[in-house]
Amino acid sequence: MSALLDVQNLKTYYFARRGVVKAVDGVSFSIDQGETLGLVGESGCGKTMTCHSILKLLPKPGGRIVEGQVLFEGEDLVLKTERQMRRIRGAKISMILQDSMTSLNPAYTIENQVGEVFAIHQKLKGRALKEKVIEALKLVKIPAAETRLRAFPHQMSGGMRQRVAGAIALGAKPSLIIADEPTTALDVTIQAQYLNLLKEIQAETGVAMMFVTHDLGVVARMCDKVAVMYAGRIVEKAEMKDLFRHPRHPYTIGLLACLPKMDAELDKLVSIPGQPPDLGALPDGCHFAPRCPECMEICKQKYPEERLARDEHYVSCWLVEK
Numbered sequence: 359m360s361a362l363l364d365v366q367n368l369k370t371y372y373f374a375r376r377g378v379v380k381a382v383d384g385v386s387f388s389i390d391q392g393e394t395l396g397l398v399g400e401s402g403c404g405k406t407m408t409c410h411s412i413l414k415l416l417p418k419p420g421g422r423i424v425e426g427q428v429l430f431e432g433e434d435l436v437l438k439t440e441r442q443m444r445r446i447r448g449a450k451i452s453m454i455l456q457d458s459m460t461s462l463n464p465a466y467t468i469e470n471q472v473g474e475v476f477a478i479h480q481k482l483k484g485r486a487l488k489e490k491v492i493e494a495l496k497l498v499k500i501p502a503a504e505t506r507l508r509a510f511p512h513q514m515s516g517g518m519r520q521r522v523a524g525a526i527a528l529g530a531k532p533s534l535i536i537a538d539e540p541t542t543a544l545d546v547t548i549q550a551q552y553l554n555l556l557k558e559i560q561a562e563t564g565v566a567m568m569f570v571t572h573d574l575g576v577v578a579r580m581c582d583k584v585a586v587m588y589a590g591r592i593v594e595k596a597e598m599k600d601l602f603r604h605p606r607h608p609y610t611i612g613l614l615a616c617l618p619k620m621d622a623e624l625d626k627l628v629s630i631p632g633q634p635p636d637l638g639a640l641p642d643g644c645h646f647a648p649r650c651p652e653c654m655e656i657c658k659q660k661y662p663e664e665r666l667a668r669d670e671h672y673v674s675c676w677l678v679e680k
């Protein structure tokens with residue numbers, strides 16, 4: 359069976375006045391139907407640009423896909439026109455953003471915003487439309503959904519707003535949801551509830567998910583497999599449990615060491631020393647070399663191409679034998 363989403367050697371660059379920012383630089387991964395992939399990495403490594411490339415929502419005029427394929431249900435989205443993409447966005451692939459306050463329109467009621475997707479993609483109106491909106495709000499467990507229809511986003515809590523954003527994303531029954539840090543604006547308890555809710559909905563609807571986060575704890579909870587991104591490239595990818603038990607790339611090992619343990623004292627938390635590189639001026643060789651405790655001579659000269667460490671477990675590091 360072919361994958362639902364198969365991204366191959368995707369390169370998305372941002373052409374700025376000061377030079378070319380290689381935000382996504384040869385990224386490949388796939389997601390099967392009903393599966394959840396976690397995309398993790400530090401701030402600025404290209405996670406959001408990867409998501410936006412899939413939906414072709416790149417910053418204009420500078421952002422451009424320069425190479426690669428985004429095969430969705432066997433068709434290359436890179437080749438689609440804007441008109442064709444409009445029929446895919448929201449209907450077959452939808453996105454949940456980090457901050458629901460920016461993804462919801464403050465000037466429209468919840469009914470208007472959740473209803474829009476049904477009005478456009480399913481041509482519903484009147485009573486049928488209203489019922490569909492209530493059904494969508496119930497799916498994301500909004501209490502007393504009928505009474506919320508006329509509310510505006512600012513009248514709801516952050517957690518509720520994020521549920522509304524979820525209702526909009528799920529409305530047209532997409533086969534893939536891209537969730538870009540959907541819980542970072544929420545407090546810990548609400549975050550846990552929201553993650554559980556997404557899991558439940560996934561079990562009910564069979565929707566596949568691409569889950570972007572810098573939190574490996576969230577990955578452990580949500581994902582079947584993981585891709586670790588560093589400076590525009592995927593440096594390690596594997597089944598979730600395999601990655602947690604047998605991380606191979608020094609960057610992944612560093613990220614895992616940053617995970618707070620239940621019994622850890624706060625002042626003992628570690629972080630990876632050094633700064634991520636400037637994507638407009640990448641070093642030759644392995645991008646992680648300046649921060650890597652295992653760095654060897656070859657690492658500074660040549661980028662290590664991807665190699666298979668074990669079953670379905672790929673690593674870009676000279677330490678791993680080819």
Ligand SMILES: Nc1ncnc2c1ncn2[C@@H]1O[C@H](COP(=O)(O)OP(=O)(O)OP(=O)(O)O)[C@@H](O)[C@H]1O
Nearest residue numbers: 372379381400401402403404405406407408417637
């Ligand atoms: N509109 C833009 N103009 C110029 N550069 C941009 C723009 N958007 C993104 N970039 C550059 O592309 C790179 C990747 O950004 P991206 O937003 O994908 O990172 P990210 O991994 O999502 O980070 P975060 O975890 O902070 O959300 C960054 O280094 C950033 O400098």
Ligand code: SF4
Nearest residue numbers: 644647650657675676
């Ligand atoms: S290739 Fe070398 S520098 Fe890069 S992560 Fe591996 S050991 Fe470290």
Ligand SMILES: [Mg+2]
Nearest residue numbers: 405406407538
């Ligand atoms: Mg981002």
